[in-house]
Amino acid sequence: MDDVTRPDTRYARGLKNLAAIDGAAGQRVIDALADIAPDFSRMVIEFPFGDVYDRPGLDLRSREIATIAALAALGHARPQLEVHLHAALNVGVSREEIVEILMQMAVYAGFPAALNALFAAKQVFSERDAEAARAGA
Amino acid sequence: MDDVTRPDTRYARGLKNLAAIDGAAGQRVIDALADIAPDFSRMVIEFPFGDVYDRPGLDLRSREIATIAALAALGHARPQLEVHLHAALNVGVSREEIVEILMQMAVYAGFPAALNALFAAKQVFSERDAEAARAGA
Amino acid sequence: MDDVTRPDTRYARGLKNLAAIDGAAGQRVIDALADIAPDFSRMVIEFPFGDVYDRPGLDLRSREIATIAALAALGHARPQLEVHLHAALNVGVSREEIVEILMQMAVYAGFPAALNALFAAKQVFSERDAEAARAGA
Amino acid sequence: MDDVTRPDTRYARGLKNLAAIDGAAGQRVIDALADIAPDFSRMVIEFPFGDVYDRPGLDLRSREIATIAALAALGHARPQLEVHLHAALNVGVSREEIVEILMQMAVYAGFPAALNALFAAKQVFSERDAEAARAGA
Amino acid sequence: MDDVTRPDTRYARGLKNLAAIDGAAGQRVIDALADIAPDFSRMVIEFPFGDVYDRPGLDLRSREIATIAALAALGHARPQLEVHLHAALNVGVSREEIVEILMQMAVYAGFPAALNALFAAKQVFSERDAEAARAGA
Amino acid sequence: MDDVTRPDTRYARGLKNLAAIDGAAGQRVIDALADIAPDFSRMVIEFPFGDVYDRPGLDLRSREIATIAALAALGHARPQLEVHLHAALNVGVSREEIVEILMQMAVYAGFPAALNALFAAKQVFSERDAEAARAGA
Numbered sequence: 001m002d003d004v005t006r007p008d009t010r011y012a013r014g015l016k017n018l019a020a021i022d023g024a025a026g027q028r029v030i031d032a033l034a035d036i037a038p039d040f041s042r043m044v045i046e047f048p049f050g051d052v053y054d055r056p057g058l059d060l061r062s063r064e065i066a067t068i069a070a071l072a073a074l075g076h077a078r079p080q081l082e083v084h085l086h087a088a089l090n091v092g093v094s095r096e097e098i099v100e101i102l103m104q105m106a107v108y109a110g111f112p113a114a115l116n117a118l119f120a121a122k123q124v125f126s127e128r129d130a131e132a133a134r135a136g137a
Numbered sequence: 138m139d140d141v142t143r144p145d146t147r148y149a150r151g152l153k154n155l156a157a158i159d160g161a162a163g164q165r166v167i168d169a170l171a172d173i174a175p176d177f178s179r180m181v182i183e184f185p186f187g188d189v190y191d192r193p194g195l196d197l198r199s200r201e202i203a204t205i206a207a208l209a210a211l212g213h214a215r216p217q218l219e220v221h222l223h224a225a226l227n228v229g230v231s232r233e234e235i236v237e238i239l240m241q242m243a244v245y246a247g248f249p250a251a252l253n254a255l256f257a258a259k260q261v262f263s264e265r266d267a268e269a270a271r272a273g274a
Numbered sequence: 275m276d277d278v279t280r281p282d283t284r285y286a287r288g289l290k291n292l293a294a295i296d297g298a299a300g301q302r303v304i305d306a307l308a309d310i311a312p313d314f315s316r317m318v319i320e321f322p323f324g325d326v327y328d329r330p331g332l333d334l335r336s337r338e339i340a341t342i343a344a345l346a347a348l349g350h351a352r353p354q355l356e357v358h359l360h361a362a363l364n365v366g367v368s369r370e371e372i373v374e375i376l377m378q379m380a381v382y383a384g385f386p387a388a389l390n391a392l393f394a395a396k397q398v399f400s401e402r403d404a405e406a407a408r409a410g411a
Numbered sequence: 412m413d414d415v416t417r418p419d420t421r422y423a424r425g426l427k428n429l430a431a432i433d434g435a436a437g438q439r440v441i442d443a444l445a446d447i448a449p450d451f452s453r454m455v456i457e458f459p460f461g462d463v464y465d466r467p468g469l470d471l472r473s474r475e476i477a478t479i480a481a482l483a484a485l486g487h488a489r490p491q492l493e494v495h496l497h498a499a500l501n502v503g504v505s506r507e508e509i510v511e512i513l514m515q516m517a518v519y520a521g522f523p524a525a526l527n528a529l530f531a532a533k534q535v536f537s538e539r540d541a542e543a544a545r546a547g548a
Numbered sequence: 549m550d551d552v553t554r555p556d557t558r559y560a561r562g563l564k565n566l567a568a569i570d571g572a573a574g575q576r577v578i579d580a581l582a583d584i585a586p587d588f589s590r591m592v593i594e595f596p597f598g599d600v601y602d603r604p605g606l607d608l609r610s611r612e613i614a615t616i617a618a619l620a621a622l623g624h625a626r627p628q629l630e631v632h633l634h635a636a637l638n639v640g641v642s643r644e645e646i647v648e649i650l651m652q653m654a655v656y657a658g659f660p661a662a663l664n665a666l667f668a669a670k671q672v673f674s675e676r677d678a679e680a681a682r683a684g685a
Numbered sequence: 686m687d688d689v690t691r692p693d694t695r696y697a698r699g700l701k702n703l704a705a706i707d708g709a710a711g712q713r714v715i716d717a718l719a720d721i722a723p724d725f726s727r728m729v730i731e732f733p734f735g736d737v738y739d740r741p742g743l744d745l746r747s748r749e750i751a752t753i754a755a756l757a758a759l760g761h762a763r764p765q766l767e768v769h770l771h772a773a774l775n776v777g778v779s780r781e782e783i784v785e786i787l788m789q790m791a792v793y794a795g796f797p798a799a800l801n802a803l804f805a806a807k808q809v810f811s812e813r814d815a816e817a818a819r820a821g822a
Binding site: 211212213236239240243247248249250251252253255256258259262 | 714717718720721722724725728729732733756759760761762764765
């Protein structure tokens with residue numbers, strides 16, 4: 001097991017990468033798992049974000065395009081799709097591009113999967129607008 | 138119905154976009170459907186490639202990243218995954234990037250889906266190496 | 275792109291076919307997509323309803339049987355299943371037949387998928403009873 | 412457990428219904444399971460064919476439309492899709508109608524699922540043509 | 549059809565086995581189906597619980613491990629997953645073991661499926677804690 | 686990154702656990718990935734087998750029951766299902782128990798998924814019989 005206090009561990013790298021993508025959502029998952037499966041929240045930080053997203057061979061923008069496409073196509077992962085819609089926006093995928101990606105999923109996973117993903121995007125965009133309005137008030 | 142002889146129709150646009158992505162594979166699908174569902178081969182050209190891939194809001198490289206991620210995650214579309222692995226290479230996604238995208242699918246769709254997609258990529262890469270060797274001989 | 279003002283376009287045909295199946299639900303989808311993906315609401319009208327449901331080779335009753343079976347089996351498309359349960363009733367599939375189709379899905383997609391689809395049908399039937407009660411009051 | 416020698420048991424009813432749909436395929440499944448899971452081949456006869464397909468509320472033609480739609484949409488059941496493509500033809504669904512049903516699945520489960528199902532239909536139609544040619548020779 | 553008044557019928561066996569696993573949940577399903585598909589609630593008792601869970605070749609603990617793993621992996625059956633999380637606890641799978649099984653699903657069906665199943669477990673555990681608190685008050 | 690030469694690393698633990706389950710299959714996967722995604726074969730060893738299967742909260746027999754249930758239910762992972770059918774036998778799940786688990790999947794994922802998994806088991810059992818015959822000759 002890694003020494004979690006060392007800054008170069010998988011956990012530390014995972015937290016750093018997660019912060020760059022969507023730190024608040026990551027923290028919510030850690031908190032929600034704290035009383036039932038704390039080791040799994042650790043694995044979520046270490047493997048996807050410490051190992052996979054940390055790899056140099058693909059930029060974060062491309063990683064998030066792949067992730068929202070996959071989650072939209074799978075159709076059973078609405079909470080995670082919302083997290084990664086935020087993440088995609090945070091790493092530079094535009095709203096217009098997100099809509100294009102989700103529309104394209106109609107071709108590969110059917111219109112219902114695409115529609116439901118677009119409704120998730122509608123909710124995420126509107127949350128961000130509301131937050132921006134609050135911040136700007 | 139569009140007039141298929143006009144160069145600006147959905148069908149004509151679809152053929153043009155398909156040619157840019159993977160013309161040979163598209164022709165094989167058209168041929169395979171000719172005796173059973175010719176109207177469907179027409180729809181395959183018109184909707185995904187004439188309508189969706191023709192839209193300006195997302196570059197082809199990003200479209201193919203989304204497509205191979207979704208097909209790998211779905212797990213039941215090996216022939217189409219192979220077509221789009223060729224297509225991704227044709228529009229500038231590198232082999233290394235493809236491997237990263239497919240590895241990342243282990244996070245969202247499980248290790249078996251990622252493994253089977255990587256074996257599809259292994260086959261596609263080796264087909265292209267064999268073709269390059271023949272062409273260079 | 276079709277000229278949407280001409281009555282023989284894909285969009286016009288789609289609207290007409292959708293009206294015959296479930297006009298109110300179609301309009302709700304168009305409205306819900308208006309601010310985020312208006313082009314996708316256009317595609318939803320044009321491709322499924324203007325192209326596919328418009329084809330003469332299969333009657334609407336059979337088309338809706340196929341659709342509710344598929345949506346029940348997929349298991350991740352509850353909103354679309356509800357729309358097509360209304361549509362099936364509207365084109366002459368009886369409540370008893372719908373229940374039989376959904377029960378049969380236990381064989382192909384498992385008991386949970388069949389159960390969840392039957393609960394969707396229960397809700398749709400009760401909505402229609404409530405509406406009939408209001409109309410008859 | 413039913414007494415299998417009585418003609419009115421679930422097993423006897425299942426065999427009769429299966430014979431009406433596709434007797435040869437049913438026998439092949441029974442044979443294939445004989446050495447590993449004979450009780451499961453019994454369940455396959457009893458539950459889907461003795462219980463579900465035996466119910467009066469839905470005609471066999473509609474049942475097979477629902478089944479091939481669901482199997483095409485699920486995408487992971489090629490052998491069973493082939494059996495039920497034969498069955499659909501045997502209970503009066505035409506080749507043209509089958510093609511329409513499978514094309515329609517592009518809307519709900521994506522183009523890859525529809526394409527792969529159409530290729531299964533192409534194979535089944537060609538097997539039947541070959542058999543008809545042998546029978547007519 | 550079995551004579552439901554005889555204690556040795558499939559229905560009677562199903563009720564008995566269901567009571568051993570999670571009687572209250574079984575009754576809720578029977579009640580919920582009563583007005584729309586009473587025959588299906590009969591089938592749910594007879595086939596899964598009267599036929600399958602009644603078989604001697606596998607203990608109930610192993611059966612419930614298999615069931616919660618499958619339902620977590622499928623990802624579209626949250627109500628049924630909750631029922632079988634209760635059932636697993638009722639036949640002797642510990643909370644810690646349940647968490648391990650659901651964590652392991654990240655490997656085979658992806659992290660979102662595992663996360664969503666763990667949140668279902670969190671809810672079930674907390675329902676049982678609340679019930680125990682009430683009972684102990 | 687772990688130091689792979691130290692015996693207590695995730696990779697070393699993964700290899701050890703994999704050897705206990707199905708060492709030959711693990712080596713085949715490592716070899717097959719060597720030229721295309723060597724880092725992924727490393728991840729396959731480290732995360733599923735070094736992290737997850739190494740945890741003390743669940744015995745290996747229960748882990749393999751969960752895994753073959755999930756892979757059978759998912760339906761798109763035949764190669765991995767075969768590996769874990771061998772693994773289940775290697776850690777003490779009997780052939781009869783495996784058949785029961787796969788039959789039970791008909792309830793949760795449908796008869797086609799159960800049938801295809803049973804045919805995978807038939808092939809695995811027959812490979813082992815052939816190997817035993819060779820070893821005993």
